[in-house]
Amino acid sequence: MANYHIFRIKNTFTELELLCSEISEITENSNFSDQLVFALNVCLEEMLTNIIKYAYDDHAMHEIEVRLEITDQVITLTIIDDGHRFNPLETAAPDVSSDIINRPLGGIGIYLTCKMANKVSYTRKNDKNIFKILLTPHVVIL
Amino acid sequence: MKLTQLESVDQITHLLLSGSMDVAGVREIEMDFSRLASGKQPLVLDFSGVTFIASLGMRMLLSAAKKLDNEGHKIVLHSVPPLVETALHTAGLSTVLPIVKNEPDAFHLLLAQK
Numbered sequence: 001m002a003n004y005h006i007f008r009i010k011n012t013f014t015e016l017e018l019l020c021s022e023i024s025e026i027t028e029n030s031n032f033s034d035q036l037v038f039a040l041n042v043c044l045e046e047m048l049t050n051i052i053k054y055a056y057d058d059h060a061m062h063e064i065e066v067r068l069e070i071t072d073q074v075i076t077l078t079i080i081d082d083g084h085r086f087n088p089l090e091t092a093a094p095d096v097s098s099d100i101i102n103r104p105l106g107g108i109g110i111y112l113t114c115k116m117a118n119k120v121s122y123t124r125k126n127d128k129n130i131f132k133i134l135l136t137p138h139v140v141i142l
Numbered sequence: 143m144k145l146t147q148l149e150s151v152d153q154i155t156h157l158l159l160s161g162s163m164d165v166a167g168v169r170e171i172e173m174d175f176s177r178l179a180s181g182k183q184p185l186v187l188d189f190s191g192v193t194f195i196a197s198l199g200m201r202m203l204l205s206a207a208k209k210l211d212n213e214g215h216k217i218v219l220h221s222v223p224p225l226v227e228t229a230l231h232t233a234g235l236s237t238v239l240p241i242v243k244n245e246p247d248a249f250h251l252l253l254a255q256k
Contacts, residue, residue, distance in 0.1 A: 020164060
């Protein structure tokens with residue numbers, strides 16, 4: 001049996017903090033491994049921060065939908081926003097070489113998400129970005 | 143998130159960080175951290191109580207590392223929990239944010255570079 005949780009937040013960091021705290025309550029009452037919870041939190045924070053900061057071309061309030069589907073130890077996280085078209089999978093991988101001190105840390109959030117997820121997919125439908133992330137106990141890098 | 147200044151030894155700033163270095167956690171400590179990690183002295187960070195880090199927290203650390211580098215000083219992290227260490231390695235930060243096992247190793251590394 002799968003458990004579904006659907007959250008709708010506004011595009012502000014205050015709402016993101018509240019969402020993370022609500023999701024923490026779910027994960028704390030689960031039997032997820034520490035690795036899985038860590039990976040979920042990275043994906044949530046990175047993708048939503050990215051949307052709040054860069055997805056919108058105006059200063060209006062927008063709604064972001066976050067869906068969690070939990071089946072045993074597998075989590076499917078779906079994030080839907082009505083920002084401009086942005087496929088995170090098309091962004092260039094950052095150069096994680098030694099000279100990081102002399103360059104900006106751009107792209108690291110998406111890179112971390114893709115590294116920690118088992119599978120990620122992007123679709124654009126009805127003028128919305130739909131980013132889906134699959135996380136299993138065998139989180140790729142952890 | 144909590145930031146505690148520990149006793150400074152040999153003109154090395156020693157800070158203890160604890161809690162989740164997420165959006166809320168970084169917001170709670172970033173001003174104090176920026177003031178204490180001003181770059182004027184080498185910096186040792188005790189990460190034993192840090193339960194989570196993502197790119198926002200990494201940016202804060204990297205900013206401190208840049209200030210220190212400009213002043214000719216170094217930063218060292220010690221007692222880093224495995225998941226946090228893995229995230230830092232994956233982001234390619236372990237070269238500018240050296241990680242050692244414990245507090246004596248951190249001070250030894252910085253004093254050897256003085």
